[in-house]
Amino acid sequence: xxxxxxxxxxxxxxxxxxxxxxxxxxxxxxxxxxxxxxxxxxxxxxxxxxxxxxxxxxxxxxxxxxxxxxxxxxxxxxxxxxxxxxxxxxxxxxxxxxxxxxxxxxxxxxxxxxxxxxxxxxxxxxxxxxxxxxxxxxxxxxxxxxxxxxxxxxxxxxxxxxxxxxxxxxxxxxxxxxxxxxxxxxxxxxxxxxxxxxxxxxxxxxxxxxxxxxxxxxxxxxxxxxxxxxxxxxxxxxxxxxxxxxxxxxxxxxxxxxxxxxxxxxxxxxxxxxxxxxxxxxxxxxxxxxxxxxxxxxxxxxxxxxxxxxxxxxxxxxxxxxxxxxxxxxxxxxxxxxxxxxxxxxxxx
Amino acid sequence: xxxxxxxxxxxxxxxxxxxxxxxxxxxxxxxxxxxxxxxxxxxxxxxxxxxxxxxxxxxxxxxxxxxxxxxxxxxxxxxxxxxxxxxxxxxxxxxxxxxxxxxxxxxxxxxxxxxxxxxxxxxxxxxxxxxxxxxxxxxxxxxxxxxxxxxxxxxxxxxxxxxxxxxxxxxxxxxxxxxxxxxxxxxxxxxxxxxxxxxxxxxxxxxxxxxxxxxxxxxxxxxxxxxxxxxxxxxxxxxxxxxxxxxxxxxxxxxxxxxxxxxxxxxxxxxxxxxxxxxxxxxxxxxxxxxxxxxxxxxxxxxxxxxxxxxxxxxxxxxxxxxxxxxxxxxxxxxxxxxxxxxxxxxxxxxxxxxxxxxxxxxxxxxxxxxxxxxxxxxxxxxxxxxxxxxxxxxxxxxxxxxxxxxxxxxxxxxxxxxxxxxxxxxxxxxxxxxxxxxxxxxxxxxxxxxxxxxxxxxxxxxxxxxxxxxxxxxxxxxxxxxxxxxxxxxxxxxxxxxxxxxxx
Numbered sequence: 001x002x003x004x005x006x007x008x009x010x011x012x013x014x015x016x017x018x019x020x021x022x023x024x025x026x027x028x029x030x031x032x033x034x035x036x037x038x039x040x041x042x043x044x045x046x047x048x049x050x051x052x053x054x055x056x057x058x059x060x061x062x063x064x065x066x067x068x069x070x071x072x073x074x075x076x077x078x079x080x081x082x083x084x085x086x087x088x089x090x091x092x093x094x095x096x097x098x099x100x101x102x103x104x105x106x107x108x109x110x111x112x113x114x115x116x117x118x119x120x121x122x123x124x125x126x127x128x129x130x131x132x133x134x135x136x137x138x139x140x141x142x143x144x145x146x147x148x149x150x151x152x153x154x155x156x157x158x159x160x161x162x163x164x165x166x167x168x169x170x171x172x173x174x175x176x177x178x179x180x181x182x183x184x185x186x187x188x189x190x191x192x193x194x195x196x197x198x199x200x201x202x203x204x205x206x207x208x209x210x211x212x213x214x215x216x217x218x219x220x221x222x223x224x225x226x227x228x229x230x231x232x233x234x235x236x237x238x239x240x241x242x243x244x245x246x247x248x249x250x251x252x253x254x255x256x257x258x259x260x261x262x263x264x265x266x267x268x269x270x271x272x273x274x275x276x277x278x279x280x281x282x283x284x285x286x287x288x289x290x291x292x293x294x295x296x297x298x299x300x301x302x303x304x305x306x307x308x309x310x311x312x313x314x315x316x317x318x319x320x321x322x323x324x325x326x327x328x329x330x331x332x333x334x335x336x337x338x339x340x341x342x343x344x345x346x347x348x349x
Numbered sequence: 350x351x352x353x354x355x356x357x358x359x360x361x362x363x364x365x366x367x368x369x370x371x372x373x374x375x376x377x378x379x380x381x382x383x384x385x386x387x388x389x390x391x392x393x394x395x396x397x398x399x400x401x402x403x404x405x406x407x408x409x410x411x412x413x414x415x416x417x418x419x420x421x422x423x424x425x426x427x428x429x430x431x432x433x434x435x436x437x438x439x440x441x442x443x444x445x446x447x448x449x450x451x452x453x454x455x456x457x458x459x460x461x462x463x464x465x466x467x468x469x470x471x472x473x474x475x476x477x478x479x480x481x482x483x484x485x486x487x488x489x490x491x492x493x494x495x496x497x498x499x500x501x502x503x504x505x506x507x508x509x510x511x512x513x514x515x516x517x518x519x520x521x522x523x524x525x526x527x528x529x530x531x532x533x534x535x536x537x538x539x540x541x542x543x544x545x546x547x548x549x550x551x552x553x554x555x556x557x558x559x560x561x562x563x564x565x566x567x568x569x570x571x572x573x574x575x576x577x578x579x580x581x582x583x584x585x586x587x588x589x590x591x592x593x594x595x596x597x598x599x600x601x602x603x604x605x606x607x608x609x610x611x612x613x614x615x616x617x618x619x620x621x622x623x624x625x626x627x628x629x630x631x632x633x634x635x636x637x638x639x640x641x642x643x644x645x646x647x648x649x650x651x652x653x654x655x656x657x658x659x660x661x662x663x664x665x666x667x668x669x670x671x672x673x674x675x676x677x678x679x680x681x682x683x684x685x686x687x688x689x690x691x692x693x694x695x696x697x698x699x700x701x702x703x704x705x706x707x708x709x710x711x712x713x714x715x716x717x718x719x720x721x722x723x724x725x726x727x728x729x730x731x732x733x734x735x736x737x738x739x740x741x742x743x744x745x746x747x748x749x750x751x752x753x754x755x756x757x758x759x760x761x762x763x764x765x766x767x768x769x770x771x772x773x774x775x776x777x778x779x780x781x782x783x784x785x786x787x788x789x790x791x792x793x794x795x796x797x798x799x800x801x802x803x804x805x806x807x808x809x810x811x812x813x814x815x816x817x818x819x820x821x822x823x824x825x826x827x828x829x830x831x832x833x834x835x836x837x838x839x840x841x842x843x844x845x846x847x848x849x850x851x852x853x854x
Contacts, residue, residue, distance in 0.1 A: 212463050213461045214461045214462075215461055221443050224440050224441050224443070225440055225441070228438055228439075229451075231402075231422060233422070233426075234452070291441075
């Protein structure tokens with residue numbers, strides 16, 4: 001047996017230097033291209049959609065319409081960016097609609113308004129973001145330290161914050177009177193409101209956090225294999241709480257954005273934000289099971305969804321059919337973006 | 350000689366099992382210590398105690414004379430003890446560089462921000478040590494299993510720069526998935542490491558342990574049964590100490606030669622998998638054992654996977670019992686009576702955390718039910734018991750969790766999953782003996798031989814020349830995706846190992 005091994009050792013030593021190295025290089029180049037193609041799926045879907053809509057509706061590619069698309073993408077983008085940090089860890093946060101509704105009301109009654117006497121200005125914005133952050137922290141701690149499933153914790157928090165928003169709502173709807181705040185949505189530079197620029201800035205910061213910081217990278221590691229991360233002596237709970245805090249703060253920002261857009265406090269302002277947010281992340285290739293995707297993916301997903309809605313209106317599609325088509329596109333887009341995973345025998349959960 | 354690490358009277362009890370029983374070990378400075386024993390003899394538990402993953406139930410561990418008790422691998426690492434894991438500890442979606450430094454205090458993260466260029470440069474230096482030519486920013490997912498093993502090694506070697514003074518490096522079966530040239534690179538590292546560290550080395554390949562170690566301990570049933578110095582012993586003696594029986598003659602001779610002229614079970618014509626296999630043709634008769642071997646990347650594994658319907662893009666013709674088929678899914682292959690035992694037993698072969706019985710009956714249990722609708726648990730169970738006895742699976746009961754069995758018994762349970770299928774005709778085994786000790790290997794060989802005698806056809810990819818010649822009726826040597834040589838009637842006309850190696854390179 002000893003002789004056997006020695007012989008095969010020689011054989012391998014002879015075979016390996018050229019064969020092995022060339023193989024490794026080929027693999028790297030091929031893998032790079034493959035990686036690029038795999039994540040390009042949602043972008044291709046977006047491009048295809050733009051192409052189809054621009055042929056069907058001449059106004060679709062007009063500057064005014066593209067501006068409209070960007071405006072309607074601002075809030076979903078903020079929600080999706082926040083959710084991404086939670087989803088890559090393999091957790092979920094359902095509380096966004098409630099938190100956004102609550103921060104919307106908080107802001108409307110603390111800033112100069114038609115009902116309450118407060119006029120905190122920027123202070124109102126900070127309180128609202130702080131509230132979002134606080135509920136995010138609470139979500140994260142309940143999940144990470146009491147070990148409750150994030151789905152249940154955040155479902156509860158969704159209802160709690162919705163209820164609080166209703167409680168805080170004064171008898172009549174508060175009209176926001178702070179001109180500078182409402183101006184965030186109304187004053188346009190290059191035809192685009194400050195909200196869009198803010199959303200882009202937030203997304204860029206999120207990208208840096210995701211790719212360049214330990215917080216971002218460990219988040220991916222937790223999504224891939226939490227047990228191994230723990231074994232490496234890393235404080236997993238801390239990173240989980242941080243992700244939920246980011247997500248909560250982003251929901252807070254989204255609530256503030258809606259307040260600027262509609263100009264009033266509305267206890268249901270967050271309604272309908274959650275599903276498009278999660279759908280956008282998944283369309284973009286962020287897996288609910290964690291470990292894959294990212295901020296850029298989710299942003300592309302947002303653009304796919306927003307463009308789709310806009311295009312259906314522009315092409316005069318029967319409004320009764322719009323939801324159905326939206327659903328079909330979501331299913332097709334996700335099928336396309338996970339096509340490469342399907343082929344493997346590996347289990348995809 | 351001054352001992353760096355001493356263990357005195359160390360025992361470790363798990364519920365119902367005593368993994369280590371009063372073990373004494375000394376590890377000297379600049380020494381490579383070999384540790385051998387069968388699966389389940391307590392080697393891995395011992396490593397885990399030294400590496401901080403487990404704490405001893407009783408006994409004392411001293412490091413440089415001072416008693417220590419590590420609560421976690423991190424504490425052990427800070428004291429200069431690194432463990433190269435048998436089960437890998439790398440995170441797939443992070444880059445090589447991130448994995449190397451994930452568990453170490455570094456200056457690559459300032460206020461939580463990574464400085465990638467510096468991190469990648471530092472990673473490159475670590476990768477050079479293990480002669481691994483991959484870019485530090487490659488995601489670990491894209492590496493081969495062997496490359497990951499080298500990253501794992503680099504991860505431990507990077508302790509060198511972080512800890513002053515003498516290191517203790519533990520290798521838990523580092524060679525079981527490496528190619529010979531990679532093993533040579535590993536050994537160079539181990540010899541280099543001796544200058545400033547002590548090494549504990551576990552391997553099932555006794556010649557390896559003998560060639561690299563200055564001293565060897567033999568463990569059996571959780572006890573330290575022997576100590577031998579380099580040059581004082583040979584594989585036969587060690588084998589006897591480990592299993593208490595002679596190694597020659599432990600594998601049954603072939604009684605009935607396969608019916609080569611009967612209708613072929615499987616015929617493969619011009620099988621091509623782009624980039625992996627080119628125009629491979631062979632056939633398998635009822636009861637025949639066909640062994641495939643080649644260096645890494647030779648395509649032997651891809652041939653197996655094609656037969657089980659996993660390589661969907663294959664070209665060429667495959668016929669099962671004379672009928673031409675297109676195999677595009679494992680389910681289709683199973684329907685044709687083909688079973689497959691994957692190389693990655695722990696991740697692909699078995700359902701960890703479930704019982705032996707559940708693992709055995711998962712695929713074909715319903716065949717013992719009523720009309721394919723209602724299950725008949727008692728009948729399933731009887732069938733599982735039958736195979737468990739025939740293959741001599743050692744387990745307290747079939748309700749025991751499969752991942753608590755030793756590797757050889759796990760593998761036998763994975764085999765029997767297929768044997769429960771009444772229409773099973775062909776079993777494809779991808780590196781069936783990987784990670785098994787010699788005793789378990791011989792047991793498994795006998796089980797496979799027995800099945801072939803009963804008429805089952807076997808195709809397997811082997812790890813060593815030794816197992817190729819012992820087990821196969823026909824050997825196909827693959828090189829760069831092609832069959833470079835074929836040996837027939839191996840059991841009556843044994844080819845020399847030199848001839849096989851010549852065909853491999």
